[in-house]
Amino acid sequence: MKSSVITFPGSNCDRDMDVALSKFGFKNKMVWHDDNELPKSDLVVLPGGFSYGDYLRCGSMASKSKIMQSVINFAKSGGLVMGICNGFQILVETGLVPGVLLRNKYLEFICKNVYVKVVNKQNPYFKNLDKDILELHIAHNEGNYFCTDDQLKEINENNQIAIYYCDEKGHTEEQHNPNGSLKNIAGIFNKEKNVLGMMPHPERMIDQSLSGEDGSIFFKNLINNLK
């Protein structure tokens, strides 16, 4: 399985993602934002970080960079594109997934482990996952998911919500919402479910001695789904 991780100026989780993808069997290539063409890929990842210093709006500049036209075409032809954290912010700015990510409700940069509940397994990312609740890491200032009422209606009708913030038992009440996200939304799909944007970082949870293994579960399952 081949993957590509795009590096934007200011990306800082690109190498972590490279380590994670390689660890679980992907042949990964790093792709520079100023390139025109994506290498042949089964999965494209937009990594976390602070592309373009978060100028204007997080992800807005990166969403217009050269390589993104190729990423958008890849996504529109059914290719798998996953955006993590800043990558999610870039995805919403391209319009590939609906909504936006606002400043966290209490204006704090949040850096901690959270639990997320996987609600939709009819897609290549979570199909066959044997856990419903994953412990993952978040580190962001703008992760407060928001969309219009019309968008929310469409998101619900098409089952586009991927993961919710929750507690370790899977309760999704407001008190388990770290950043004020609408309906506790932590990750969302496009209509076709080949594009996934999420704030939590699975690539930070791939080593028991450093963090946890729920990211490993996610990546192992993902590559098996793609085989």
Place this chain on the structure above:
Amino acid sequence: MKVSAVITLKKDVLDPQGKVIHQTLDGMGFKDVNEIRQGKYFEIDVKENDPHKAKEIVEEMCKKLLANLVIENYKIIETQ
């Protein structure tokens, strides 16, 4: 020619920064504030000299980059 654009958050979008600024002003003794919404202001010097065309160019910029229309409105407020 210079054209300015103001980007503001739409009415229903939470503006935590505006809220904190409001609270701080309140603490400083400015008690007459109902609400504060924070926005962005751009001064753009475009090569076009026709005011109508210049405004159109800036409007395109607002739609495509300067504003995110899911949460923001834009207004082109002056031309010189």
